[in-house]
Amino acid sequence: MILIPCPWCGSRDAGEFAYGGEPTPRPDPRTATREQWRGYLYLRNNVAGWTTERWYHRMGCRRYLTVQRNTVTNEVRQP
C-alpha cells in the first residue's frame, strides 16, 4: 500500500483515505454551457506521470488534502 503524506497526520497508508482524483474547477452554474458543465462532470486529464490530486483522510483527521503523485511510479510528494 502506498503512503499518502497527510499534512496533519504524517504519512499514512492510502487505505485510510478516500481518493478524490484530479480537482476540476466548478464552472459558474449561472453561465456554464452544457458542454462546459459536462466537461466538468466527465473529462479528466488522466495523466501518465505527475498529477495533482485530492484525497480525503477518512480514517484520520477528516481533512481534504492535495498531493502530487506520479501515476506511473506511484511516487508521491507534497505540492
Add this chain to the structure above:
Amino acid sequence: MVIVGGGVHGLATAYYLARNHGITNVAVLEKSYIGSGGSGRNTAILRSNYLTPDGVRFYDRSLKLYERLAAELNYNVMFSRRGHLTLAHNDSSLRTMRWRAEVNKASGVDSEVIGPADIKKLVPFMDTSERARYPILGALYHPPGGIIRHDAVVWGYARAADAMGVHVHQDTELTGIDVEQGRVTGVRTSRGSIATRVVVNCTAGWSTLVANLAGVRLPVQTFPLQAAVTEPVRPFLDTVVVSGTLHVYVSQTDRGELVFGASVDPFASYSTRGTLEFVEGLAGHVLQLMPSLSTLRLLRQWAGLCDMTPDFAPIMGHTEVDGFLVDVGWGTYGFKAGPVAGETMAECVATGRTPELISAFGLRRFADGSLVGEKGAAAVGH
C-alpha cells in the same frame, strides 16, 4: 488503415475488416507483443447477462461469435460454457439480479435468479449458511457464461488476420498522429511513418494518451485491475462465481488453478505492479465464500489497466477528428466484447456508418448527457 493496439479488439477489428469487408491493407501496431495488455491479463470470463437491453444485445452477439470462433479460425480457443453465478448478499443486489434476469429474458438470453439451495448444488464448497457475515440470499444464474483461453483468442485472430494479408507490427509504438484540417493524414511510429486516412484506437490503459495524439479528449480514467492465480488442485469448481458485495470473482481452469479477479484499484494509476492489500482482501473474501480453501496457495498476482468511463459503457465509433475512430473505455469488460467490437468497428470503418448495435456507445453521449444505463445498478459485474 492503421489499428492501434494488438490485443483482441485490434486484431479482431483487423480480422473482420479482411473477412467481412475484404479490406486487407491494414497495419496493426503493437508496442510490445500481441496480447501483452488487457487481453493477456484478464480473467477470461464470458457472459452476456447485462442490465440494459443495449448491453444484453451487444454482449449476446459477442458470446455467439465466441462460441463458433474455434471452428471459424481453426484454432481451439477452448471456450468452456460452464455457467456463471453472480451472488446476491443483500436485498438490493438480489433486486438488481432480478432486474437483470428479467431484462435478459426479454432479450432472449438465458438468466434466472436461483436460491441458496440451488447455489449449493452448483458449488458444494460455498458457505450458503445464514451465519455467514454476508449471507448469500440468491444468485443470478446465467448458463451460457463461461471461460475461454484468452491468449488463444489473440493468437487465433492474429493468425487468421495475418493469413488474409493484414500486417501485425509488434514492438512498434505509436508516437504521433498527423491531423490536417480536422482529418487524419498519417501516423508516426517508433519504426517509421505510415500515411493513412483512418486510425482506429483499440488500446486499453493508454487510450487517452493515444486519443490526445489526435487532439481528442476522452472521458476516461485509467485504473489498475488486479488478478491472481493459485496453484492447481483437483477440479472442484465447475461454474464461474462472482460476488459484487465481496468484490471477487473466481473460476477454476482446466489445469486446476483458481483464477481470481476483483474490482479495480481504489485510485487511478498506470502501475501494473500490484499491491499486497489486493491479495489480502481477495483471500479474505474468497474464504468468506469458500472457507475450506485456506490452505490453497496463491501462486502469482498481476495487474492490467482498465479505462473507466463515467457510465461503465464503452466509447465506440467516430470522433470529431475525421478518420480517427475509437474503440476504447472498456473498463473491466473489454475481453468479453472482443469479437463483437471487432465486427462492429470493422463495419463502422468499412461503411462509414455507425452500426445500430453500437449507436448507444458514441463519444457524443457525454456532451449530450445521454449516458448508458449500465451504471444504473451500480453493481460490480464481471
Add this chain to the structure above:
Amino acid sequence: MKRQTRRLDRQPGEVIDRGSPLEFGWNGRSYPAYAGDTIASALAACGERVFSRSFKYHRRRGLLTASYTDPGCIVQVGDEPNVRGAHRLVTPGMDVRSQDTWPSLAFDVKAANELVGRFLPAGFYYKTFIRPRPLWPTYERVLRRFSHGGVVSPDPLSPELSSYDKRQVHPDVLVAGGGPAGMTAAVAAARAGARVMLVEEEHSLGGHLRWGDKADLAALHDLRSLLAASGVEVLTNSVVFGRYDHNHVAIVQRGLPHVYERLVKARAKTLVVSPGLIERPYVFAGNDVPGVMLSTAVRRLINLYAVKPGDRAVVLTANPQGDAAVVDLERAGVEVAHVVDARGGDDLVRVLGRGGVKGVELVGGHRIECDLVVTAVGWTAPLTLLTMAGTVAAYDSRAARYFPGTATLPDDVLPAGGVVGDGTLDELVAHADAVGREAARRAGSMSRREPAAEIPALPVDAHPELFHGPTHGIVDFSEDVSSRDLLTAVEEGYSSAELAKRYTTATMGPTQGKLESVNVVAIIAEATGRTISQTGTTTWRPPYAPVTLGALAGRHREPVRYSPMHPWHERHGAAPLVAGAWIRPDHYGDPAGEVLAVRERVGIIDVTPIGKLDLRGPDVPKLLNLLYVNRWSKLEVGRVRYGVMCAEDGVVLDDGVTGRLGDQHYLMSTTSSGAASVWEWVESWLQTEHPGWQVHVTPVTTSYASINVAGPRSRELLGRVVAEIDLTPQAFPYMHVRTGRVAGVDGCVLWRIGFTGELSFELHVPASYGLHVWETLLDSGNDLGVRAFGIEAQRILRLEKGHLIVGQDTDGLTQAFSAGLDGLIRLDKDDFVGRSELVWQAEAAAESRLVGLHPNDASVVPEEGSQLIEAGVICGRVTSSRWSPTLHRSICLAQVATEFAEPGTLVTVRLPDGRSVPATVTEHLASVDPEGARLRG
C-alpha cells in the same frame, strides 16, 4: 515399519535431532524419522526415491533440489494440498500422501500419457479438439481429469489449519535472506542503531554455509553468535514474498505455536535483499529421472540430513560447488564413478533408466552404470523482490547469470550477497557489512552527517554458459515442458520469450521460473539466433514464494455495527438483516401483523442506523441551501423539513429530514446507507469549495438510539413517558422538533415526521439509554397494543404511503425529476448542487417517471425487478412491490417511460415465471392516505 537404511553417521552440520525419533505416514505406511527431518529427507533416509508423478506425462519424479523449490516432492499432508515435501518438517503422526496418482504412486494409470506423448507437444490444445465442435465439452471433461495438484475438501478444516493472524511491523532495516550476507548486513545495521528484522525461508540461518566444510561451519558459528548479541529480530521458516510500492514488504511467518501462519506486513525504511542464488538444472535427455539431482541437493542431503543420496554417482561439474559435492559424496561413501568436467568441454548425453537412474551416456557413446547423476552447471539469481522494486535485470554472459541493474533501484532497496556477485566469504561479508551500515544510514538511524558507506564491489566469477546438453530434456519440471516444446513454439512463430512462455506454459507452474527461467530464455535465444540479452528476461511476478489464502486473509474480520437495542431484538427472535456493517431486525416473525399494529394501534421500530450530523454555526443555512434541492433559508427554530440531495449530474444522492434545534444548531438526518458518504459530501463542499463558511460538522449517528413511534395511538403512548413536552397537535404539529426528557432520560430529540404515513414521532435518545427507553415504551404501551416492528414492515408501510427509497426506486442515473420530486425542486434558487443538470432535465422533460402501480389482479405481487413490456419493448420496471395487509391487495412503485406515466394508463407487467399481467398506473404514489390526513393528525 520402514528402516532408515540410507542414514549416515552423525555429520558435523546436521540439523536432525537423533534424540527425538518419530514416526509419520507415507501413502498409508509408517516411516521413521528424526525431528528436524523434512518429509523428503526422512523418506530418502528410508531409501524412497520417487515422490510424485509429472504433470503431463505422469513420469516418476524424485528429488531435484531438496529445497523449497523442489518440483519433484510436492505432496498432500492431511487436508493441505501441494506441500513442499523438501521443506516441510515431519511431525509425529503426520499423514503424507503423494498427489494426483491413481491407483498408486508405483503404478499410475495415467502414465499411459507418456505413450501418447506425441499428442501432447506444445500448444496441442490449440491445434486439436476443434472439430467437431460439439465434442469439445467432452474433451474438456477428460482433460480436466489430468489437472495436477492436491485435493481440497468442502469440509471445515481442522482448527490448527484454520488459525491465521497478521502483524504489522516498522523495522528501520528489513533483511530478506539469512545467509552469510543477510546475517552480516543485519548485524551491521543493528550495530549502527537500526531496528532490524531478518527473515529466512529455511528452518535455520546460514544459507550455503550450513552444508559447507569445517571452515564454513566455523564461520557460521561466529555469525550466529554476532547475530544473537545484536538485538535483531529473526524470523526463520518465514519468507519475504513481496516488496510493494513504498517499501511495503510482505512476509509469511510459519512454525508458530499459536497460529498456523502469520502474515507480517512490514513498512521498512530500507530493505536489504540477500536471497542467495538458486542452482540451475541442466537440460538433457532423462534429466527428470529420479536420481538426477543438483549438487546443492546432494550436499544438503548429506550434510544437513545425513542421508546417503545414492551408491554410485556420475557428477557433471562446471564450478567449485560441483567439485565440493564430489568431496562430500566420497566422504559419505558414495562411489564417484566419473566426474564430467564441463569446464573442459565434457558433457552428458542422456540418462539411462526410466523409473530411476541406471546409468549415463557420455559424449562418444560411452555408458557408465550409476544410480545418481549430479549436475552443477550454474546459478539463477532470484530477482523477484528487486524487480518488484523496479530493477531491470541484466544478463552477464561472462558469469552466465542475470544481475540486478542497481541504477534502477530506489534508494530504499539494497541488494547483497550472491545476487550482486561472488568472491570469498570474507569479501561477501565485507560487502554485506557495508550494505548493512548504508541501509541503516538511509533509514535515518545514524546521524545525518554520517557519510554514505563505501560499498566495495564484489568480484564476479567467470562461469561457462551451460544450459542444455546435446539432447532434449525437461526445461520446466512443474509443467512438463521440454526444450523440444520451446523449439516448436519458436517454429510456429511464438518467438518472443513472453509468447513462447505463454504458448508452452513454461515458468507458469509452482516453481514460477526460479529453476527454469534462464534455461527457457537461453533456449529461445539460441533457437531464434539472438543473444540472451536481446531475448530479454521473463517477468518475475509476486509472490516470491506461493502463500496460502489463509495467511493472506489472516483472521479476516469485517466491522459489524449494532444498535443499543440489539440485545432486545435477539431476545425476541428478530430475523437479522445484514445492511452493510449494520445487523438490523428484519421482522419479529409476522411482518403483516407488525404493519397492522402500526396502522391500527402503535408500533415502535429501531431506526438507529439513520445517519445524523450535528451542524453548528451561522452558515448552516447556506450549506443546506447548497446541498438540498429545496429551499432552507427560512427554517424556524423548532421546525424540521424533508430534503433531497443530488450530485452535480442531477442524480438523486440521498434524502432525509433536517431540524433546527437552536439558533445556530441543526440536526441533519440521512439514509442509513448514506450516513458516511453524506458526511464526506458535506465536508468536501465545506473544505474545498467554501472554506470560509462558519460551520462545524460532528457525526452523531451512534450518539443516539433512534426509535420511531408510529400509529394512531403513538401520541398516547408517548404521553405516558414524556413529562415536559406538550404533545398536542397544536403545540407539537407535524414537521416540528422538540427536545426534552423521555422515560427519565434527558437530552432526547423528538421529530414529528411520518415515513410510515401514520402519526409518528421519531425519538433520538442518548444511545446508552436506548435499551431503557425502548423497553419503557413497550412496557408502558401494553394496553395500547404496542408492538415492535422491523424493516420489512416499514418497507410495506412506506410503500403503502408511496414514499420512495433512494437507491431502490431510483438508481445510479435517476435524476430528480424522474424520481417524481418535482414539487420539491426549487430551480429558482441561484444555485444548488445539481441545479444545472436539473434545469436542462426540466427543459427536455424527464424520459421516465416514478409512478404507483396496481396489478389489476390484486392477488398478484410482481417481484421487484419485473419488467413492463409494451409491443415487445421494455418500457419500465417495478422498483418496489408488496402485498398490502392494509388494503388486501398488491401494490407497486414503478419507473416507467413518461408516455406511460399518466394515471389510469394500462401497462403489462412480465412476471419472472413468464406470465404477463395487466396493471394500472395509480393517481398517487401513495395507496394509503394520499392526502396525508393520518400523519398530520
Add this chain to the structure above:
Amino acid sequence: MAETGVVARSPIAPAAPEIILAGWAVSARRSGAALTVTDCTPLTKVAIKAAPVGATAERLEVPFGRVSRQTWTLGDRDCSVMVVGSGPGEWLVLGPPGSQVSLIHQLSALAGDGDLVAVVDLSHGRALVRLTGSWAAEVLAKETAMDLGDSVCPDGAAFRSAVAGLAADVIRDDRDGTRSYLVGCERSSGQYLFDSLLESGAEFGIEVDGFVPPDI
C-alpha cells in the same frame, strides 16, 4: 443524564458479574493478568471543535497528537480529566462518568472570542476500551498499521487511524510504567472492537478487567 434508577449501558456486554456503578452497568470482574482489556465507555467524552490556531486552541494548551492530564473543578469536586488533541481544531475531553454537564459548561466558557466553537457530547456516541500490559503494543500491532514504537508513539501521544478496520482514536497512556492504550471508536462497533482485541490478545493470555470509576 438520566433519573436515578435509569441504567446506562455500554455497547460492550459486561463480563459477569455485572454491577451498577455511577449509573452504568459495568463488569465487576477483576483480573491480575499481565494483559488486560477494560471497557471504559462510561467515561464522559466531550468533543470540542474550534479553529486549529486561535484563542480556544491556546487555552486548551494541547496540540494535535498529544494528550494532557489536567485537574478541573467539575461541580464541587476536583476531577482528573484528559484533554486529547484528537484532530486539527478538534479536541476530545475525557472526564469521570456523568460529568458531561459541567464539562460542556466549562468548555463552552473556554471558547475564545470570535472563535466559532462547537461543544458536542459524545459520551454515548463512542465506545472506549483500555488495553494494558507489556504485550499491549504487540496486540495493537495486529490491528493497526501505525508505528507504535516509542519514537513515533511515546506515552502521551494520540492519533486517529484505522484499528481493526475502524476509524479509531488511540491514546498511549501508560499506567505505572506499563504499556497502556485507550482505543475509542463509534459506539455501534464497540463490541466488535472489544472482541477483536480479545481475539488478538488470546495468545498472550489476555483477560477482561472490569471498570472502576473514575479510571482516567
